[in-house]
Amino acid sequence: MIPETAGPVILFSLPLAAAITVFIRPRWSVPVTLGASGVLLAAAVWVVGVVLQQGAWRHDIGGWTAPLGIGWNVDGLSAALLLLTAAVGLAGAVFHASRPAPLATVRDPRFFWPLWLFLWGGLNALFLAADLFNVYVALELVSIASVGLIGLAGGSAQAAAWRYLLATLLGSTIYLFGVALLYGRYAALDLALLTDGVERDGVTAVAAALMTLGLLLKAAVFPLHFWLPAAHGRAPPAVSAVLSAVVIAAGYYLLVRLWFGPFAPLLGTGVATLLGLLGAAAVLWGGLLALLQRRLKMLIAYSTVSQFGYGLLVFPLAAAGAAHPAWTGAVTLVLAHGLAKAALFLAAGAIVLRHGIDRLEALGGDQRGATLAWVAFAIASASLVGLPPTGGFLGKWWLAQAALATGGYFWLAILMVGTGFTAAYLWRALQAAVRPGREAGIDPATLSAALGLAALSLALSAAALGLAAPVLGVLLDAGPGAPG
Amino acid sequence: MVYLSLTGVLFVLGLHGLFTARNLLRRLLSLNILTTSVFLLFVVMARLAEPLDNVPHAIVLTGIVITVSTTAVALALVVRIAGRMREEDVGAAADTRGDVE
Amino acid sequence: MGVAGVIFDVLLALALTWLAWQATRAADLFHAVVSFIVFGLLMALAWVRLEAPDIALAEAAIGAGATGALLLSALDRLASRERRRRLLYEPGAAWGFWIPAGGALLGALTLAAWKLPAPGLGNEVRAALGVSGVEHPxxxxxxxxxxxxxxxxxxxxxxxxxxxxxxxxxxxxxxxxxxxxxxxxxxxxxxxxxxxxxxxxxxxxxxxxxxxxxxxxxxxxxxxxxxxxxxxxxxxxxxxxxxxxxxxxxxxxxxxxxxxxxxxxxxxxxxxxxxxxxxxxxxxxxxxxxxxxxxxxxxxxxxxxxxxxxxxxx
Amino acid sequence: MTAAQWIGGLLVLAGIPFLLLGTLGLLRFPDVYPRLHALAKSDNVGLGLVCIGLGVQSGSLTLLLKLVLIWVLMLIASATAAGLIARTALARGLRPWGT
Structure with missing residues (x-):
């Protein structure tokens, strides 16, 4: 066996195989899922290690090279996101498995696990894929699994699932139209081939515009974010965590892949500024709305809209000449956001379980059973705001350096104002913990410590990401997509 | 080619229907027409290529199966949502034949 | 084929356009669904005209057949017990943003699509067919x-x-x-x-x-x-x-x-x-x-x- | 032109009026029952003639048999469908025209 190919093969096949297993034998769900999650996390760590050691590599599926065949592309960016998926996937599975059974937020527990594993498999397939149509199929896998998981919460979540489904299907259809145009122009679907062959002309520009529009819709970038808060706010906690942390990041990942790959010649100042302004608007608008929310999970959901705005700042900064620090900073920020946001949603899930309600004013009082969750919430908040030495700080630091180097003081200001908003709304949430509250909710003894621990481990990872700055820098430099 | 224009027309019709229709089922139909226009673009491209290119055919076959899956999920959701609305509003079931004569 | 083929194509395209319009616009939902099913069947013809018989088969069986059955049975559930008005959502402000964007895109899109060189992968497929194990590309x-x-x-x-x-x-x-x-x-x-x-x-x-x-x-x-x-x-x-x-x-x-x-x-x-x-x-x-x-x-x-x-x- | 092609052409030509009349009936008859009548009768004969005509023209026995098979399946399907439509119409209280 060629050692380096085993990692992607495991990451691709194991979630799907486990999904089939738990579909056929629902009774084995929890052990199979947790076992597979552990193996997947190990495989992702290993893949990251291999990338660090020997750089990016490509695997031709079926031995067919592009343009005929499909390839897998393993580089720093995809390895980092695979690892993020595995971390959030494991923590979410642990959280979901250890919630108290009678209070399950899921209507039909038997189907949670296959859907969860299918979502994981779709995400891994997406991060590995180097082929634009393969990406589409993986995106649809992710979409349907997400819809199923949101809909599991029942009631009004089904309406949210419907809106999400419509938005995401529209996004992938528009994306596919762009893919068709590219295929007609270049007879290639492979990212690397397109990167080499792309020219600046009308067809390519239209294709780029369409694919970007579709992906902006999927990444819930302002003003196409309308579907996100309800869907992420109403889903079961573990589902909200993976949706906000990874599924949105998948759309963003593709945007970055395309604009730093095939479409790089098209990234002029105009396009880049437009994308940057969208990001800036998202930061401000999402931050403002998060500040106005009265329910904990909705606050966190709006925060996702706001935080992904930062990611788009990479485009104007890169176009202005600071491609390297901007790229590293934005990707780091997305990774740190993923870990922190998943931690926030899991912590919120545990807190809401404890109090039986998620209105902010009712979360105070006796915090036994939710202490760990609040600690996790605080640490994750620190990373999201960007306090040193967390991952959030590192990302913002690199972005700020890119802004300073290119004289982009407007983008720097956005960064600062956005940080202010983040601090304000998270402070509001944390304040709720120490208020005197009414006595309600369930017996804290029935809440497993694993709930809080799952959130805490993710929050600590987000914080520790800042300490891993040198490794992260090397990792993100590996690969054809990395600029500079 | 006639079909290339058809692609554009269907794309606009689908998009227009998706944004203006207020009925859930109608939006789904519009989305399906939008998807068909994308498939049509792929196949027109295959036809224009010399010699005939079979890769888009396989791609569209895959796409059709995916579309029927998403449509089925969407329809199941619509029916459940409608059912839930019905439970909330049993009294308003006076004219049950809103759509079919 | 010649002129007859072109006339047939134009008629087919017009029929498809009309059916698509009916499917999205018809006042009666049942009418819309039936238009959509017929649209699928005529699309099968279009696939044949475009030399894609595999897609024609799949469209007739899956696109029109299975999807049609799904749509009709869902419609039955919706229409017999549900007033159509209950299925509405107020369109959000974001939809308003979309309409001009879509219109602007179309202009650029038609312009671009006419100029496609469409190189295709036909030669690559033929070259590799020998070792693929099957004869149908x-x-x-x-x-x-x-x-x-x-x-x-x-x-x-x-x-x-x-x-x-x-x-x-x-x-x-x-x-x-x-x-x-x-x-x-x-x-x-x-x-x-x-x-x-x-x-x-x-x-x-x-x-x-x-x-x-x-x-x-x-x-x-x-x-x-x-x-x-x-x-x-x-x-x-x-x-x-x-x-x-x-x-x-x-x-x-x-x-x-x-x-x-x-x-x-x-x-x-x-x-x-x-x-x-x-x-x-x-x-x-x-x-x-x-x-x-x-x-x-x-x-x-x-x-x-x-x-x-x-x-x-x- | 061989004899087979002549015969096939004539059969196809003979089938066309049936299809035309069936369509005319579908458009002009007053309600669902006579429309079904026009469709189920005329379409079957018209389609049969066209299928056999094309099969004869092709000069291949397997193709002729395939076309005839299509026709037979269409006969069964359209008869069943017509019956179902008529029953549904009756059940919904649609009275035949003139009664």
Whole structure:
């Protein structure tokens, strides 16, 4: 066996195989899922290690090279996101498995696990894929699994699932139209081939515009974010965590892949500024709305809209000449956001379980059973705001350096104002913990410590990401997509 | 080619229907027409290529199966949502034949 | 072809445009759904005109057939018990943003599409066909060159069925107002024909248009017809029965074929030399069977109970 | 032109009026029952003649048999469908025209 190919093969096949297993034998769900999650996390760590050691590599599926065949592309960016998926996937599975059974937020527990594993498999397939149509199929896998998981919460979540489904299907259809145009122009679907062959002309520009529009819709970038808060706010906690942390990041990942790959010649100042302004608007608008929310999970959901705005700042900064620090900073920020946001949603899930309600004013009082969750919430908040030495700080630091180097003081200001908003709304949430509250909710003894621990481990990872700055820098430099 | 224009027309019709229709089922139909226009673009491209290119055919076959899956999920959701609305509003079931004569 | 062909194409395009307009705009929902089904059937003709017979087969069986059955049965549920007004959402402000954006895109899009050089991969496919194990290029692309897409696609189909099951139990069938003896008779008469046609299409796939997808669709349509004719759904969600295995069979086999390549020291999904032909046939049988059953499962719109239907949907 | 092609052409030509009349009936008859009548009768004969005509013209026995098989299946399907539509219409209380 060629050692380096085993990692992607495991990451691709194991979630799907486990999904089939738990579909056929629902009774084995929890052990199979947790076992597979552990193996997947190990495989992702290993893949990251291999990338660090020997750089990016490509695997031709079926031995067919592009343009005929499909390839897998393993580089720093995809390895980092695979690892993020595995971390959030494991923590979410642990959280979901250890919630108290009678209070399950899921209507039909038997189907949670296959859907969860299918979502994981779709995400891994997406991060590995180097082929634009393969990406589409993986995106649809992710979409349907997400819809199923949101809909599991029942009631009004089904309406949210419907809106999400419509938005995401529209996004992938528009994306596919762009893919068709590219295929007609270049007879290639492979990212690397397109990167080499792309020219600046009308067809390519239209294709780029369409694919970007579709992906902006999927990444819930302002003003196409309308579907996100309800869907992420109403889903079961573990589902909200993976949706906000990874599924949105998948759309963003593709945007970055395309604009730093095939479409790089098209990234002029105009396009880049437009994308940057969208990001800036998202930061401000999402931050403002998060500040106005009265329910904990909705606050966190709006925060996702706001935080992904930062990611788009990479485009104007890169176009202005600071491609390297901007790229590293934005990707780091997305990774740190993923870990922190998943931690926030899991912590919120545990807190809401404890109090039986998620209105902010009712979360105070006796915090036994939710202490760990609040600690996790605080640490994750620190990373999201960007306090040193967390991952959030590192990302913002690199972005700020890119802004300073290119004289982009407007983008720097956005960064600062956005940080202010983040601090304000998270402070509001944390304040709720120490208020005197009414006595309600369930017996804290029935809440497993694993709930809080799952959130805490993710929050600590987000914080520790800042300490891993040198490794992260090397990792993100590996690969054809990395600029500079 | 006639079909290339058809692609554009269907794309606009689908998009227009998706944004203006207020009925859930109608939006789904519009989305399906939008998807068909994308498939049509792929196949027109295959036809224009010399010699005939079979890769888009396989791609569209895959796409059709995916579309029927998403449509089925969407329809199941619509029916459940409608059912839930019905439970909330049993009294308003006076004219049950809103759509079919 | 000449002038007659062009006239036919224009007429077909006009008819398709009109039907699409009807499907999105008709005041009556039933009218819209029927327009959409006819649209699918005429699209099959368009695929034939564009020299894509495989897609025509799939469109007729899946696009118009299975989707049509799904739409009509959903419409039945919605229309007979539901006032249309109850299904509305207020369009959000974001939709307003979309309309000018879409219009602007179209102009650029038509302009761009006319100038496409369309180089195509026809030569590459022909060159590689010799070692692909099959003679029909579409099958070669689906199950050899781009087998990974097919794997994920079967995954999407299985996932869709699981998602639908997760929404609740299968609702009871609507009893027809005046049961007809002709339909069950037709079902009994035609089901063997469906099986025969499916087997034929499957076998044909290796050298001519056909293969697992049309075959599975035809078989699934036959099963749906039996259901309409009053047969009880024999599929069960039970863990003990073979149903969950058969539903997953296609994905299991494709995954196994993929991993086998890696275990043999080759690339993921690389077939050992000389075995591609029989392997692809095996995969097609498994995929066809799964597709048929999965389409049927999609049609049930919920998890079937131990005893077929329960009294009422959730 | 061989004799087979002449015969086939004539059969196709003979089928066309049936299809035309069926369509005319579909458009002009007053309600659902006579429309079904026009369709089920005329379409079957018209389609049969066209199928046989094309089969004869092709000069291949397998193709002729395939076309005839299509026709037979269409006969069964359209008869069943017509019956179902008529029953549904009756059940919904649609009275035949003139009664």
């Amino acid at each position: 579409v099958t070669a692309v689906l199950l050899n060159f781009r087998a990974l897409d097919t794997l994920l696609e079967i995954g999407v189909l299985l996932l869709a069925a699981i998602t639908i099951w997760s929404l609740g139990r299968a609702p009871s069938p609507l009893i027809p107002a005046m049961p007809s003896p002709a339909l069950p008779a037709l079902g009994r008469l035609l089901f063997p024909v469906f099986v025969l046609v499916a087997a034929y299409l499957l076998w044909r796939g290796s050298h001519a248009p056909g293969g697992a997808f049309p075959a599975g669709a035809v078989l699934g349509a036959g099963a749906i017809l039996m259901l309409l004719a009053g047969a009880r759904p024999w599929i069960r969600s039970s863990e003990r029965g073979p149903w969950r295995w058969i539903l997953s069979l296609g994905l299991v086999m494709l995954l196994a074929a993929g991993i086998a390549g890696t275990l043999a020291g080759q690339a993921f999904f690389e077939y050992p030399p000389g075995t591609a032909g029989p392997l692809i046939l095996l995969l097609e049988v498994a995929a066809g069977l799964s597709i048929a059953l999965l389409l049927f499962a999609l049609y049930l719109r919920g998890e079937p109970c131990e005893h077929g239907y329960r009294g009422k949907g959730r």
